[in-house]
Amino acid sequence: MGRASFLRRVAALAALLATMFAMPSGASATHGDQAPLAAGPGAVRSAHPAFAPTCHAASGTDTTIRAMADQEAWTCDGSAPRADRPVAWLRFEAESWLGEERPRHFFTRIARHRSITFAALDADGTLRIRAFGEDEARPLVAGPVFDLPLPEIREETRALIARVERPHSVPLLSEARLIYDAEDAGWSSEEMMLLAMVIGMLILPLFFDLSFFVVLRERFVALHAGMVVAMMVYVLFAGGLVNVFWTMPVAIVSVVAPLAWAIGCGLSALFLAEFLERDAQSPFMRRLTIAAGLWTLAVPGFFAFQFHWSQPVDDRGYFLAMMPAAILTTFAIARAMMRGSRSARYLAVAWAPLILASIERALRGLGLYVGPSSLDQMLYVATAIEVIVMSLAIADRFLAIRRERDAALGEARMLEQLSSRDALTGLMNRRALESRFVELLAQGFDTFALVDLDRFKHVNDRHGHQVGDGALIACAAALGAAGDRDSVAARLGGEEFVVLLRGARTLERAENMRRSIPLRIASEVPGLGEPVTASMGVLELPRASAHALTFEDFYARADALMYEAKASGRNRMSYEKLTLFDSAPTGRAKAGAAGDNAGAAA
Structure with missing residues (x-):
């Protein structure tokens, strides 16, 4: 949301406030020599x-x-x-x-x-x-x-x-x-209608908060929902709207209204501490704001019960105990705005009318001046404005948090990929292959082919490591060229690679991969002057008994086969096909000579 969009929303809310205060009312009517009726x-x-x-x-x-x-x-x-x-x-x-x-x-x-x-x-x-x-x-x-x-x-x-x-x-x-x-006696129908409108305006943001909490699971959403409930209770009892539905004793109505207001104000401070961005407030200011919220819940909350033994002090105590939270939250919002907080701008728009109306109500409550009771309507309208603006703020914060989480997930996926992929070739690395090996066996990858480039040190020494890296990349491309779901290639390190295969004709497919390596390197790394071949050791195990071997077992057997191929002249494959057994095998059955299956290089 841009700055222009934010200002448009503020202007719309100002228009709504002006409309509400323009509602017809007879609050200014006077009768003879009496004071205006709005005074009562x-x-x-x-x-x-x-x-x-x-x-x-x-x-x-x-x-x-x-x-x-x-x-x-x-x-x-x-x-x-x-x-x-x-x-x-x-x-x-x-x-x-x-x-x-x-x-x-x-x-x-x-x-x-x-x-x-x-x-x-x-x-x-x-x-x-x-x-x-x-x-x-x-x-x-x-x-x-x-x-x-x-x-x-x-x-x-x-x-x-x-x-x-x-x-x-x-x-x-x-x-x-x-x-x-x-x-x-009592209030006019217009004033009671305004109260009903405020209650209606509070219900939808409450469902809005609950819906967001299901998705977001952020504490500030739950705190704002608590604030909305407290404000609804306050408007119902302080405005007398509850008497339309239930005839409540004066003692209960008198206690519930200020108690709900104290709870709402206390939750507001706690909400502020959670809602502002972490860099918008110092740790000390955040702790101070939380302390102000707990103070408001406890001290004005106590005075709200209005015990007769505390009567000499509870009226003044209630309003005066509210002041620290009002002053502190105003200061915290101002500081956060100076730090460029987007959330603080919403809070300033939402809470400024509410704080001003609360101060006016406190001044009347303290007896510093006598004003008309119709001034209470400002507090109810300010409450509705707060809830509407904060609902927009929570929606805006929801989108911001989702963007942050998407970015974090993308970064996590990238880091995971970096940790599981070989940086040079892009193939899976040994760590990733070992972590997934049991899963791959369960998926039917029961043919283990170990590949090693022949005389690769000579290539590095003669042509340099940059050319050697090019040969490794071309080899990896040859092993992963199939691009199907029945083969998985990985680089173990140096010039050593592994290919896991499943399905039909795994030996034939492994040999085709091995034969394609010199051709791929020759086409992608010119100037070598001689072919770069590969030797391969392949271990094929019946799927039913594949689980009996670990990665190290497969690797050790395939490594022995690969060195057998090198000892037989390089550029060939040596393989072993094991039979079904109950425990890990101790011997190897030759399925055929390496030369019979692979042949010598041309």
Whole structure:
């Protein structure tokens, strides 16, 4: 994939992001003097107003509702409430709903808490109180919100006070609203449709990863599949889409979403360490990235469980513990891009929106500012973009790895050929022949012919080694000239060759090869002035007993026959045809005189 193709894909993804953010939404609608509904979880669900808290406060568990109703120590400057104290207080002043139908429901973002107590404060100081445990909260089917019924709010009611014990999340407090009807709470159909689209976009890359893992067997593919699963779970639970299918307790939904996100982020760092090319990161940086992944799995993963005893620290701890991995992965990608990493470019495109959206979500989670819950849509869209781009990246890496493996296999085959072939003649060498000898015997190659050029030292001494090499090459061509499946030629070393034969008329075929050697050398190596002949020792063994001899046995017997041919005047063949026996033979039966079978050279 070239640079232009890569840039075209980036542009297409940017267009997709712009299209998704351009989806219709009523997040900007306002109602009277109220804050925009996008500031709360039920922002775009209804034309009815949703009333935000006027003030907030925090205290220990010993502060009573009466004490809070009478005191003026409330924070009313629009800052984010605190979720690190045992009790958080929200105050809704009656001026916000004067002249309107009185609110009957309280709803907010799903998050862990121990209990929520409501007190309707009348002008004469009367308090009407209703309390609910965490298990009594009812998640809605549209969005990550739950609602609770309020105590009766009368015409003389001047304020509603909400006491939230052990709040584990700032959005639980900052996105709390009062509303007339529970049906008015939750997210819009467009927002829920976007969540469904994101889930659909995550399913196909998951199958894509699994298919690639079957072929590739690379750890980074399995890690990315784990990331996709974690992101799917996060979108289902954090977006409240799971409530469309199952009514889950608030305590479970509250834990599963941040836990899935911590797992996804931890696997992302581990994926980064495996996915980048080896030369794109130093060993130290790779170990540091793996450590960041394990840290994210362990520490934010622990805070995600939101135990009540850890409530003062788990909200901040969760988001702050995510920061090292975000900073480190950003640095690692930047370093890898500086080293020319192709994979790092994909990661930069895939993770930049996700990291930015995660930082924005962390800032809201830490209570550094109050923003609309619709900003969560950026995180879901960024998740979908990440999965799409990384699927393309994995496909690109798959092709690169396949090319590398093909090249490695080609090199291995070449090295294997070099190690098994004689460099001068191209024939099989002795090492290769010995390693395959048992297999060749089993295939029926039961005739062993040992060939040696006559007076070859004289050729080298008189004409030089270059001419001698030419004679060896011509000899090898003569022995391999048949080019059929019933003969195998090899060079043992020096001027010594072996031909294994099978089938009919093996002795005749071996003799024809021997006779062709002087003719081949004469035609291909001119200027010798005299023929270069060859002597041959041939051992023929019945196939049924061929397995009883080793290569060394064959070689020793054929070598003796070959020297017998040389002693008889050279340029001839001496052979022996053995009969069937049960054990290795100790003697030799002559089938005929060498001169009778081969004849002298002309």
